[in-house]
Amino acid sequence: MLDALVGLGVSLPVLAAPMAGGPTSAELVAAAARAGSLGFIAGGYKTAYELAAQVRAAREQTDRFGVNLFAPNPVPVNLAEYTSYRDRLGPEADRRKVAIPEVPVEDDDLWHDKVDLLVSDPVPVVTFTFAIPERAAIDALRAAGSLLVQTVTSPEEAARAADAGLDALIVQGWAAGGHSGTLNPSKPPVRRSLAELVGRVRDRVQLPIIAAGGLDTRQRVSEVIAAGAEVAAVGTALLLATEAGTSTPYRAALARPDPGPTVLTRAFTGRPARAIPNAFVRAHHEHAPIGYPALHHLTSPLRRAAAAAHDPEGISLWAGENYRSTRPGPVSVILEELASDL
Ligand SMILES: Cc1cc2nc3c(=O)[nH]c(=O)nc-3n(C[C@H](O)[C@H](O)[C@H](O)COP(=O)(O)O)c2cc1C
The missing domain is CATH 3.20.20.70 (Aldolase class I)
Incomplete structure (x- = not known):
């Protein structure tokens, strides 16, 4: 060792x-x-x-x-791509009654x-x-x-x-x-x-x-x-x-019947991360631009609201490929x- x-x-x-x-x-x-x-x-x-x-x-x-x-290792987001992704998340922000940043937050x-x-x-x-x-x-x-x-x-x-x-x-x-x-x-x-x-x-x-x-x-x-x-x-x-x-919804998601293989996705943070697929990933995976940390800051109010509502469909269910074990x-x-x- x-x-x-x-x-x-x-x-x-x-x-x-x-x-x-x-x-x-x-x-x-x-x-x-x-x-x-x-x-x-x-x-x-x-x-x-x-x-x-x-x-x-x-x-x-x-x-x-x-x-x-x-x-x-900032990867600044393209502004047009950010705006388009933000527009896409708008209805979800309305539904969850949270504000999401108008302009990219880079830090x-x-x-x-x-x-x-x-x-x-x-x-x-x-x-x-x-x-x-x-x-x-x-x-x-x-x-x-x-x-x-x-x-x-x-x-x-x-x-x-x-x-x-x-x-x-x-x-x-x-x-x-x-x-x-x-x-x-x-x-x-x-x-x-x-x-x-x-x-x-x-x-x-x-x-x-x-x-x-x-x-x-x-x-x-x-x-x-x-x-x-x-x-x-x-x-x-x-x-x-x-x-x-x-968290409780995260634990529940890990224990539920097989939702399928994990996905390497930028949907939550603009940087590739492996997660169990849920409604958020299925809806947005294909559309997420590259851009970290701007996308992290964009989606974090949505994820916080989903976690507070115990809704596993809106949180980042990070997990490795062999999560079923x-x-x-x-x-x-x-x-x-x-x-x-x-
Ligand atoms: C929920 C979760 C959060 C993670 N957060 C970090 C982190 O903050 N920093 C880091 O270097 N790696 C992070 N990782 C990656 C782990 O440190 C580690 O590389 C990975 O979990 C190994 O693969 P496995 O999940 O299949 O065991 C995270 C992984 C998971 C599942």
Whole structure:
């Protein structure tokens, strides 16, 4: 296993991947640590203040956790395409009685505030998705003592991360739930098995690999370790965990009769993300332009209203391709079962 993780006391080689938007709670992260694993607080969408509060809540229970950040990689939306998509969502906004932004909101998810927070109050591991951070952020976080891990989706991205001086990689496969960490959102990830992707990355770069995406059985976990990953990480397998903050309608959607295969869609955020198909995806998937974070801000009032109404048809049901295996239970039992062939 990754020496740095062993140094942190990690003994279970299946980690709890970050899941922004609610599922990753401080309790989930603490439960992963108690099981000998490592969880990651999801810093995405939070203010630095909210992130600090969740770091504090986790720290009351454990010192062993990481933080994940969305590194800025803005893909400004084309204004005409934004307006047309906004018009398309207008009736739904009326029905849900919410206002949606007239003009695109482009921001950096408060990147500098969160980096400053983690520099002044360091955590053992910081992971990045969406982009490779700028040199100054890498240097400052490393000087603060954090292990720095980059999410990549191809051997080329892995080589860029190695060149930028990152310490390790999360190699995220096509089947992964939620946003793809691709550095180029206009180029969707290539469909290949995670074990094959890990092998290709291993051939290209020397950095230690955490493999993630579609890992729902101990056999799949063993395969990616055999292919060259040091450890695995799972998201979807934990969505129904007792300690997860997954909302009630989201849990209900995961448990209902098979709604069909997941879809890699820009409909909710303008960036490819894998979700269980629902009415929102079916209505808008084909029409969503590329444009992150503008589309995230456009649809978030709709998703909030749907969540408040316990309506699974209007929320982003992020899930990996193998979501049908997801079962309720304590985090420790789920992670230990997935690691039991290793
Ligand atoms: C609900 C949900 C939210 C996610 N949020 C994040 C996130 O905030 N940051 C991140 O790097 N990855 C995020 N991901 C991706 C996971 O960290 C991980 O790569 C993925 O879940 C692995 O695939 P699996 O879901 O098939 O296990 C999310 C995944 C899900 C299912």
